[in-house]
Amino acid sequence: MESCMCAIGAVCTAIVALRLFRAAFDLFYDTLIAPALNLEKIDWKSLGRWAVVTGSTDGIGKAYAEALAARGFNVALVSRTQSKLDAVADEIKSKHNVETKTIAADFTKPDIYDGLAKQLEDLEVGVLVNNVGMSYDHPEYYLQIPDHANFVSNLINCNVLSVMKMCKIVMPGMVKRKKGVVINLASTAALVPSPLLAVYSSTKAAVTKFTSDLASEYRDDGLVVQCVCPGYVATKLSKIKKSTWMAPSPKRFVDSALATVGLSDVTTGYLPHNLLNAVVNGLDWCSKKLSRWVVLSEMQGVRKRALKKAAGKSN
Numbered sequence: 001m002e003s004c005m006c007a008i009g010a011v012c013t014a015i016v017a018l019r020l021f022r023a024a025f026d027l028f029y030d031t032l033i034a035p036a037l038n039l040e041k042i043d044w045k046s047l048g049r050w051a052v053v054t055g056s057t058d059g060i061g062k063a064y065a066e067a068l069a070a071r072g073f074n075v076a077l078v079s080r081t082q083s084k085l086d087a088v089a090d091e092i093k094s095k096h097n098v099e100t101k102t103i104a105a106d107f108t109k110p111d112i113y114d115g116l117a118k119q120l121e122d123l124e125v126g127v128l129v130n131n132v133g134m135s136y137d138h139p140e141y142y143l144q145i146p147d148h149a150n151f152v153s154n155l156i157n158c159n160v161l162s163v164m165k166m167c168k169i170v171m172p173g174m175v176k177r178k179k180g181v182v183i184n185l186a187s188t189a190a191l192v193p194s195p196l197l198a199v200y201s202s203t204k205a206a207v208t209k210f211t212s213d214l215a216s217e218y219r220d221d222g223l224v225v226q227c228v229c230p231g232y233v234a235t236k237l238s239k240i241k242k243s244t245w246m247a248p249s250p251k252r253f254v255d256s257a258l259a260t261v262g263l264s265d266v267t268t269g270y271l272p273h274n275l276l277n278a279v280v281n282g283l284d285w286c287s288k289k290l291s292r293w294v295v296l297s298e299m300q301g302v303r304k305r306a307l308k309k310a311a312g313k314s315n
């Protein structure tokens with residue numbers, strides 16, 4: 001019996017190790033080897049004059065807007081709060097000497113797209129970053145989500161509808177000019193078991209599937225369509241205040257993710273996230289029960305601490 005358990009343990013360890021090796025190789029290839037060999041390098045300057053970034057006043061979206069301005073793009077910033085848009089636009093203009101345009105829109109509302117299309121119609125858009133996204137306040141059981149109906153439709157509108165609608169508005173111009181890059185932000189939650197985040201993770205799974213099929217549909221039209229699936233990044237959404245190796249700053253994350261454009265259709269964009277992803281998927285492959293139990297226990301812990309903190313605040 002003991003030797004049987006040892007053999008199973010050894011096989012599981014070997015599988016996890018192989019997956020880790022493959023994940024590491026994939027991302028080393030994407031971020032180090034291929035750029036060094038100049039394979040499929042994106043000629044950013046040739047794509048068009050403008051980049052459009054949704055959810056661009058904070059976190060990952062703001063970092064994409066800054067990184068694209070640094071590559072010489074004028075930037076159209078689309079987000080919810082006009083005062084924050086103005087501040088980010090001023091910052092980008094003074095740092096990078098490019099033009100900016102701000103568009104205030106709430107992506108939880110499905111009726112904003114005619115207005116958005118009008119505002120973007122005259123721009124030669126070379127890069128679209130569909131970054132806007134919302135998540136849970138804290139991990140929660142599906143049936144216990146407060147304000148259930150609004151929460152579900154807001155998440156679907158903001159995380160999924162926004163991506164599909166923005167692609168419909170911007171991609172025709174790219175197809176006509178036979179060039180363009182579309183980057184859609186999903187999450188590793190789409191790739192690994194994510195109990196207590198079921199609505200969020202399923203919206204991100206929809207974005208991942210939509211993006212990889214879109215990439216195949218428009219590759220022959222000269223478009224690069226990429227899905228980026230980050231793990232934790234230190235932003236307001238993740239509530240992580242101090243960046244670490246595993247939860248990098250938005251800038252560090254975006255610098256790494258942008259190096260993978262043109263190389264990977266679906267990527268975490270950041271080596272440590274790829275490794276974590278590989279460990280969880282390796283566990284899942286060995287035993288679905290074990291991987292789900294590990295993630296569920298972790299999420300139950302996070303939920304318990306969040307509820308305790310909220311109760312402390314209301315007392």
Ligand SMILES: NC(=O)c1ccc[n+]([C@@H]2O[C@H](COP(=O)([O-])OP(=O)(O)OC[C@H]3O[C@@H](n4cnc5c(N)ncnc54)[C@H](OP(=O)(O)O)[C@@H]3O)[C@@H](O)[C@H]2O)c1
Pocket residue numbers: 054055056057058059060061078079080081084105106107108131132133134135158185186187188229230231232233234235236237238
């Ligand atoms: N951070 C992570 O750990 C992580 C991990 C995996 C995936 N992601 C994904 O990465 C993307 C960016 O996340 P983040 O962490 O950078 O988020 P964040 O720091 O919370 O920033 C969100 C941005 O989106 C805007 N926004 C939020 N709701 C909006 C709405 N309804 N309409 C218009 N704009 C809205 C915010 O503007 P206001 O300030 O005006 O609200 C802000 O500019 C999301 O799609 C997220 O799901 C993040």
